[in-house]
Amino acid sequence: MARKRRDDWDIDEPEEQAPPPTCWLCGRPTGATLVWHHPVPKSRGGRETVPMHAICQNALMTNFTNSQLERIGMDVDQLLAEPVIDKFVKWVAKKDPDFHAAPAKKGR
Known part of the structure; x- marks a missing residue:
């Protein structure tokens, strides 16, 4: 059995990735974290989901x-x-797609 030379190796070129989906609410491209949101809540019979940023869903x-x-x-x-x-x-439009802000704590 003949050995493969380095020139004979099949090197997989990275495939072009599809662009990330846009957020249903703000229209910006989604980042690394993607949330699938039910516009009509599941408790109310909603079945369809849409891509959103976590901050937009919050x-x-x-x-x-x-x-x-x-x-x-x-x-x-x-x-x-x-x-x-x-x-x-309008506020979040200027932010990076991976931007996330912690929810504000209620003052007591």
């Missing part, structure tokens, strides 16, 4: 109840019409 969960999210459904424009979410999206 903003939604902080500002809306499950009932409100169920009524809004998959309509991201209705979420962006809310002043709190609009302000958040």
Whole structure:
């Protein structure tokens, strides 16, 4: 059996990776951490998932109840019409895709 010379080795070239999906809420490319969010909560019968940043998901969960999210459904424009979410999206647009801020602690 003949030995393979170094020139005969099959060296796999790195495959081109697909660009990361964009966040459903803010529209920025997702970073290393990707969250699959249910726009209609699972407890309310939601089955579809969308890619989001963890910080964007936290903003939604902080500002809306499950009932409100169920009524809004998959309509991201209705979420962006809310002043709190609009302000958040404008703020986070300047951040790195992997940016994450810890939730603020409540003062006692």
